[in-house]
Amino acid sequence: MKKFDVELCVGLxxxxxxxxxxxxxxxxxxxEVLGSRGYEVEAVFSNGGGIKPDSSVVIAGVEIGRVKQVxxxxxxxxxxxxxxxxxxxxxxxxxxIKTRGLIGDKFIEITPGGSDExxxxxxxxRDTQSxxxxxxxxxxxxxxxx
Numbered sequence: 001m002k003k004f005d006v007e008l009c010v011g012l013x014x015x016x017x018x019x020x021x022x023x024x025x026x027x028x029x030x031x032e033v034l035g036s037r038g039y040e041v042e043a044v045f046s047n048g049g050g051i052k053p054d055s056s057v058v059i060a061g062v063e064i065g066r067v068k069q070v071x072x073x074x075x076x077x078x079x080x081x082x083x084x085x086x087x088x089x090x091x092x093x094x095x096x097i098k099t100r101g102l103i104g105d106k107f108i109e110i111t112p113g114g115s116d117e118x119x120x121x122x123x124x125x126r127d128t129q130s131x132x133x134x135x136x137x138x139x140x141x142x143x144x145x146x
Contacts, residue, residue: 042122047133051131068081096109
């Protein structure tokens, strides 16, 4: 009987450890197991500039969401973003593709507008700025086209 008690305690300890490891993996990895709790907004850029799903969406340096999907729409990059439910984006906000550092990760920065009307779930940010193409910029400088 004593051997059974030790085996039961070890088994329960292992199950508890696996559950804790799973919880930490999901929490630290920013994974969504039961779906998102925010709302979706889309923006169309003339050039996607290397933006990928799961890239950050920030306002004033604070992450407010993630890029959910990037697809081709009418020969332009359509980006669907999943934003936090407590964040309201004004109708005249501007979405820009930025780079962290010189060759860092791409992210979307939203510059708030001054309008009283907000974009609801499934809405669209109309004003966008594509990423700066450093290769084209350097090429123009080298060949004197600036």
